[in-house]
Amino acid sequence: MRVLVIGGDGYCGWATALHLSNRGYEVGILDSLVRRHWDMQLGADTLTPIAPIQQRIQRWQDLTGKKIDLFIGDINNYEFLIDALRRFQPDSLVHFGEQRSAPFSMIDREHAVLTQVNNVVGTLNLLYAMKDEFPDCHLVKLGTMGEYGTPNIDIEEGYITIEHNGRKDTLPYPKQPGSFYHASKVHDSTNIHLACRIWGLRVTDLNQGVVYGVLTEETGMDEMLINRLDYDGVFGTALNRFCIQAAIGHPLTVYGSGGQTRAFLDIRDTVRCMELAIANPAQAGEFRVFNQFTEMFNVGDLAIMVKKAGNALGLNVEINNIDNPRVENEQHYFNAKNTNLLELGLQPHLLSDSLLDSLLNFAVKYQNRVDKNHILPKVSWRR
Amino acid sequence: MRVLVIGGDGYCGWATALHLSNRGYEVGILDSLVRRHWDMQLGADTLTPIAPIQQRIQRWQDLTGKKIDLFIGDINNYEFLIDALRRFQPDSLVHFGEQRSAPFSMIDREHAVLTQVNNVVGTLNLLYAMKDEFPDCHLVKLGTMGEYGTPNIDIEEGYITIEHNGRKDTLPYPKQPGSFYHASKVHDSTNIHLACRIWGLRVTDLNQGVVYGVLTEETGMDEMLINRLDYDGVFGTALNRFCIQAAIGHPLTVYGSGGQTRAFLDIRDTVRCMELAIANPAQAGEFRVFNQFTEMFNVGDLAIMVKKAGNALGLNVEINNIDNPRVENEQHYFNAKNTNLLELGLQPHLLSDSLLDSLLNFAVKYQNRVDKNHILPKVSWRR
Numbered sequence: 001m002r003v004l005v006i007g008g009d010g011y012c013g014w015a016t017a018l019h020l021s022n023r024g025y026e027v028g029i030l031d032s033l034v035r036r037h038w039d040m041q042l043g044a045d046t047l048t049p050i051a052p053i054q055q056r057i058q059r060w061q062d063l064t065g066k067k068i069d070l071f072i073g074d075i076n077n078y079e080f081l082i083d084a085l086r087r088f089q090p091d092s093l094v095h096f097g098e099q100r101s102a103p104f105s106m107i108d109r110e111h112a113v114l115t116q117v118n119n120v121v122g123t124l125n126l127l128y129a130m131k132d133e134f135p136d137c138h139l140v141k142l143g144t145m146g147e148y149g150t151p152n153i154d155i156e157e158g159y160i161t162i163e164h165n166g167r168k169d170t171l172p173y174p175k176q177p178g179s180f181y182h183a184s185k186v187h188d189s190t191n192i193h194l195a196c197r198i199w200g201l202r203v204t205d206l207n208q209g210v211v212y213g214v215l216t217e218e219t220g221m222d223e224m225l226i227n228r229l230d231y232d233g234v235f236g237t238a239l240n241r242f243c244i245q246a247a248i249g250h251p252l253t254v255y256g257s258g259g260q261t262r263a264f265l266d267i268r269d270t271v272r273c274m275e276l277a278i279a280n281p282a283q284a285g286e287f288r289v290f291n292q293f294t295e296m297f298n299v300g301d302l303a304i305m306v307k308k309a310g311n312a313l314g315l316n317v318e319i320n321n322i323d324n325p326r327v328e329n330e331q332h333y334f335n336a337k338n339t340n341l342l343e344l345g346l347q348p349h350l351l352s353d354s355l356l357d358s359l360l361n362f363a364v365k366y367q368n369r370v371d372k373n374h375i376l377p378k379v380s381w382r383r
Numbered sequence: 384m385r386v387l388v389i390g391g392d393g394y395c396g397w398a399t400a401l402h403l404s405n406r407g408y409e410v411g412i413l414d415s416l417v418r419r420h421w422d423m424q425l426g427a428d429t430l431t432p433i434a435p436i437q438q439r440i441q442r443w444q445d446l447t448g449k450k451i452d453l454f455i456g457d458i459n460n461y462e463f464l465i466d467a468l469r470r471f472q473p474d475s476l477v478h479f480g481e482q483r484s485a486p487f488s489m490i491d492r493e494h495a496v497l498t499q500v501n502n503v504v505g506t507l508n509l510l511y512a513m514k515d516e517f518p519d520c521h522l523v524k525l526g527t528m529g530e531y532g533t534p535n536i537d538i539e540e541g542y543i544t545i546e547h548n549g550r551k552d553t554l555p556y557p558k559q560p561g562s563f564y565h566a567s568k569v570h571d572s573t574n575i576h577l578a579c580r581i582w583g584l585r586v587t588d589l590n591q592g593v594v595y596g597v598l599t600e601e602t603g604m605d606e607m608l609i610n611r612l613d614y615d616g617v618f619g620t621a622l623n624r625f626c627i628q629a630a631i632g633h634p635l636t637v638y639g640s641g642g643q644t645r646a647f648l649d650i651r652d653t654v655r656c657m658e659l660a661i662a663n664p665a666q667a668g669e670f671r672v673f674n675q676f677t678e679m680f681n682v683g684d685l686a687i688m689v690k691k692a693g694n695a696l697g698l699n700v701e702i703n704n705i706d707n708p709r710v711e712n713e714q715h716y717f718n719a720k721n722t723n724l725l726e727l728g729l730q731p732h733l734l735s736d737s738l739l740d741s742l743l744n745f746a747v748k749y750q751n752r753v754d755k756n757h758i759l760p761k762v763s764w765r766r
Contacts, residue, residue: 078492109461109507109508109511112507112511113504113507113508116503116504116507116570116574117500117503117504120499120500120503120570121496121499121500124492124495124496124499124563125492125496128492128495151552151554152550152551152552153545153546153547153548153550153551153552153554154547154548154550160545160547160557162536162543162545162557163536163546164536164537164543165536165537167535167536167537167716168535168536169534169535169536171534171536171557171559172557172558172559173557174543174545174554174555174556174557175555175573176554176555176576177573177577178577178581179577180507180574180577183570183573183574183577186570186573187499187503187566187569187570187573190558190560190566190569190570191499191563191566193559194560194561194562194563194566197710198561198710198764198765199765327580327581333550381581382581382582
């Protein structure tokens, strides 16, 4: 089975590409490397020293004998995209190739427009390429749990059955995204659902929670295979960010009261979820939605867990409730379903002291790479 | 009160601009004229001979003494947009300035991308301009009833209260658009709702049905004020299209079985709805949604009504159920609410024999302008 991982140079993409290669899939990586470019523009960098994609892939081949094809270019360029697909002939497409930071999308109008055009047009191009030349290919698309927002009812997986005035229908679950980035994923879902209905495409949308951790079986094999780990205010996500802050003696930056509850998962489960989705493809015409997370935490509780784990390692950890740069509910109901992936066989790695130890030790090891100017959030939703 | 009508050279926009001017509003028109450009590219033309926008406005001023400011340019160009807003200083913005044809968006990948980027970025630009410099301005945005699709439950106005597992919330009504054009309007709704929540903007979204008719009190004053009337397979909409087909002796083109039910309204009600929305603005932070239509018909019944009216005028009218170029349900439940505008005082012009007579006579008058090559639909959803 041939799988093309779009965005395969990124945090989830790189780990997924290696995992699938290790499991015997024929893997290609397609990436424009624009994320590395944005890092340079922002003056930010991953905590971990990631090698150039060409060297990463070469080392993987040297270590395992497994070859990964590389296509450098942008899926917003349709000529490039269709040419790469013709050369690779994928059975499955994994699509991580989007701008994935909420704060990045909220920097200003230009970044909001960039995010939405980049994400929506890239996905539209994929859908047209599938319709025209790869109608049986299975698209596994990364969505986000942030599409749902924080409704006061249980969050189902993509759809909800509604009884209303004596009638009943199962309809797309209502979406309340909290940033122009999250909104771009809602737009994608709307477009993909339409393409499945009118063209019979087969697509799985993985509404992923916040990913934490850095090591997978494959990326831990060699330092040149190391994955990126973001700690800055734009690309760093909760938990990873907290561990790095704890390692360098910076107070943990909890936004507002910290009562925001979110869905989380270990990156080792991300790669396993991708594999499960690929191995069990959607039917023709089916727009299948899985909520991809294993546990729910509120941000304040996460900070306390990191503080305790840090203290056990002899680190002095403080927690700072800073002004919330986002506009979001800080006290709300949140209960999301995640049974689809469990039913396919996912065995979750739940958040544990040992994982926090490992992450904290990782952060301590690379603490000299941290630029403290990039820790506090600089992007305000209200500005 | 100063109202800027974006897309004021179009079918709904022109009628609205004149109506508001006649009612004493200070009106500006902002338009890129790209719709006239697309007509040229498609080789299509309005049935009615519309004058250049500059001449239309001059004639209006000569007839009534009322001046309409004109801004020629594209809201996708932010510099142009913000400059026009600074010069005009609007109290209300009416936004008709989008690509509005479903078949146009389904021509090919390029037209799908053009439609979504044009519509989404234009509206994003408006939202940012409002946030930065016109936070109290009221945006009246044209949506479409086609955002909802054809759910098997009653269609509410923008939101629905859902009881689920013993809890309750009022959430955005689930959307199932049937083309990439309709999807672009869903994207707009998602973005606007977000902007209202985070920035406190005031917006009214008018989910309009299919508009029919050509004369309003103002556009009927003089032939140089005449409104456009589209009959081609790309921009022509049901009813207007049927009347023109009847007038020239072409069989009425009913797509498929004709059991598709849609919401309709007279263009005289469109202009009145715009006035009602402007005169009763949304609150700060409110994303208010009105369903803007007066009656529901299925397409087959509409064709029969036109046939009867045509026969009464001595026209020989046939009905052809042609292969449906779209992918849509041809038998479905459809029951949409439209109480919000009625409560604000809308007094509907219901579809009547006299309106059909007038439309048919209009079509007969200009029948020599019809190019029969453009009558049948050429754009297939499945292609």
